[in-house]
Amino acid sequence: METRERLIASMQELLWENGYAGTSPRAVQKLAGTRQSSMYHFFDGKSELAVAAEYRMSEELKAQITERLASGNSARDKVAAFLSIDENVLRGCRLGRLVQDAEVASNDALREPIQEMFEWIQASIGEVLHRAHAAGELPADLDVEALSTAVLALRQGAYVLARGAQSPEPFRRAVIGILQLIPSTQATG
Template sequence: MSTEERLIESARALLWERGYTGTSPKAIQQRAGAGQGSMYHHFSGKPDLALAAIRRTAEEMRAEAEEQFSAPGTAVDRIGAYLRRERDVLRGCPIGRLTQDPDVMADPVLRAPVDETLAWLRGRLAEVLEEGCERGELVGAPDPRAVAATIVATLQGGYVLARAADSVQPFEQAVAGLLDFLAARVPTDHE
């Protein structure tokens, strides 16, 4: 792995663990095994490196979600696979956690990939739900965009509840509730 890659991966890990304010350039350099000169050779400073790290995290999150969204199966199957995929629940969502970081939210450049990723997720979920409605896999469902926003909000809230309880149980309950909600919209003659 190149020095630039080590710096980005170190920044990603530290942002998830400590947030932006708690992540110093020195901590990134130490974790990456890189000197100050190397960091400033590749990045203009902490904000530039953090932006690269946030973008990388966002790209990875989108790619992982898209695997489930574009897989074969019904809309409920695909959304269910996304909801049940393996996650490090007690660490929280690496993108969602950044919304709680005042320095990231105060900087439009750093906030942009966070907002864009959550908007993409809501939009992509809405598309899957719309496909399900068009194919007759879901009936009586409210607006797909509203349901998509509910799914994202419930997942993010599930992370918060799980971290507060130091237990994955609240997250798993939130996912089960979403799956029950979707299952109630599957026609009984459609299996």
């Protein structure tokens, strides 16, 4: 792996583990096995490297989410797949955790990749629900945009509950709750 890629991969790992404020350029360089001059050859500083790592995380998450939302036959199946628990539930969302960091929340450049990703996720969930709504699978009076926002918010909040309890159980219960709002059979009307 070339130096630039090692730096991005190292920043990804450390951001998820320690957050932005808890990740030092020195720690990134050490994990990547590079010198300070190498990092600053590719990036103007920590924040530029963090943005590159956030975009890389977004690409990886998009592939996972696209696969999950394509599975199953009904909107409920697809949303259930999106909400399914993964092996990292107690670590939380790689990007969602970052916006809880004051430095990220107050920095437009650091926040932009996360905001773009959340918008993409919500739009992707919305597409699934809109298709189901148009096919009569969901109630005619359903606010699809509100439900797609709720599904995304639930997943992010469920990560927080699971991390707080150090158990995936709150995540499981939250998924059951949101799925109760999505019919499992054709809507009648």
